[in-house]
Amino acid sequence: MDAGAYAARLDAVVAADSRELDRVCEEVAGALLRDGAEPPFDVGSADFAADPYLICADRYWRLRFLERPTILTAAACAVWLGARVAREARTEVLERWALGYAFITKDSVESAVELARATEEIVSRDAPAGDVAYFATLYHAGKLRSDFHFDELHQFLDSSLLALAAGAHRQSALFTALRSFAAFGSRALTAEYATGLLDRAWRSPERTRHVVDICLNGIQFAVPFDGHGVLLRDRAAEAVRDHPGDHMFRFRLATGLHMTGDHDAALAEVDTALRLLPAVGNRGSHKLLQEQYLTKREVIVEGRLRAALDAEHRARLAEREERHQERWARAEEEARRQKEELERALRESQESARANHVRSVELVALFASVIAFAVGSLQVTLTGDFSLRDRLLLIGAWGLGHVAFALLVIGGTWLITRPRR
Structure with a gap:
């Protein structure tokens, strides 16, 4: 089939429905691959949904990469892309192809020896080596990224001959974004270093949708x-x-909201991502993405339920702690009251004991006076030759003296032991 026949078939399906467009583009791409010919037409747009020439070229190179997933295939693709794709659409097509084909062939990462041989051949070609090396670098880096080989990706982008051959393209926003990806996942590099690379790529005027992703x-x-x-x-x-209609960014936002504990907002965003997903075409791996989003949704729902249970548990603990504090306060108040009562009883007991002691001293003094009076009176009564009148006067004087003595002892005891505030 000649070049005109390929173009004629594609022109015939411009206004057809998407199913017919996909079928015809797939057939033409397969025919080109069987004939050993690259697409013989130019691509003037980056419309992967409606441009039959771009869709057919995309299917063709997809088949080429699946058949031979090597850096040399990436180099051939880069040469065709530079010659056939319009300049205004080239950046979008280049980034989408390099990263997309890397993802579907991520299980075929080439060895260091294969990488060195391919790099030598790319650099020796007549085509612009920097452009070709840049596309090939993105392709190989995309494989490492898809396999989450962070340290290998960091080393490849920083020091491989292929990456160095990309020249000025090493300063591009996409190249810097890949370096940021590698730095974030590496345990040998700091988060500050990765964030610095992220900010450079994010603030670049060349930032594209793929850079953001x-x-x-x-x-x-x-x-x-x-x-x-x-x-x-x-x-x-x-x-x-x-990019309000981008399902992938909605998914990333749902993940961030889930990580920060905002489960309701995360659930709303992942549901929005699922609603937007059907608009993705054949290359978007719709089923794979849908399964990924549904899995994240289950995790968010589970996290939301766990957060509700944790909140209820914390509320019960707080209520229990409050009751415990109340009981503790009541117990402390009861203990304080009992202590005061005990101290008061002890004081009363001490005062009563002291009073009893005082009474005992007073009583002893009184008995001592009575006994002394009785003994003295007996001597006065039984001895001597005093008259009755003199004896009575002497006994009275003796008794008054003992009364005074008893009063003095009792009064002194009360004065010494009386309560003082």
Whole structure:
């Protein structure tokens, strides 16, 4: 089949429905591959949903990569892309193809020896080596990214001959975003270093949708650090504002909200991502993404339920603690009251004992006086030759003296032992 025949078949389906468009583009791509010919037509747009030439070229190179997933295939694709795709659509097509084909061939990462041989051949070609090396670098880096080989990706982007051959493209926003992805996932690099690369790519005027996606992907799968969830939530929210219809950014935002504990908002975002997903075409791996989103939704629902149970548990603990504090306060008050009563009883007992002691001293003094008076009176009565009148006077004087003595002892005892405040 000649070049005109391929183009004629594609022109015939411009206004057809999407199913027919996919079928014809797939057939033409398969025919090109069987004939050993690359697509013989130019691509003027980056419309992967309606441009039959782009869709057919996309299917063709997809088949080529599935058949031979190597850096040399990526180099051939880069040469065709530079010659056939319009400049205004080239960046979008280049980034989507390099990263997309890397994802579908991620199970075939080439060895260091194969990488060195391919790099040598790419550099020796007549085509612009920097452009070709850049596409090939993105392709190989995309494989490492899809396999989450963070340290290998970091080393490849920083020091491999293929990446160095990309020249000025190493400063591109997408290249920096890939470096940020590698740094976030590596345990040998700090979160501050990764965030610095992220900010460079994020603030670049060349920032594309793919740059944003890789940046968010890197944050999501980063080694946990302080502010991890907040960073993902905030950057994903900005991406959603710029691309409100992008299901992947909605999914990243749902993940960030889930990490920060906002389960209701996370559930709303992942449901929105699921609603937007059917608009994705054949290359979007609809089933795979749907399963991923549904799994995340289950995790969010489970986290939401767990958070509700934790909140209820904390409320019960707080109520129990409050009751415990009340009982403790009542117990302390009761103990204080009992202590005061005990101290009061002790004081009363001490005062009563002291009073009894005083009474005992007074009683002893009184008995001593009575006995002394009786003995003295007996001597006066039984001895001497005093008259009765003199004896009575003497006994009276003696008794008054003992009364005075008893009163003096009793009064002194009371004065010494009387209560004092």
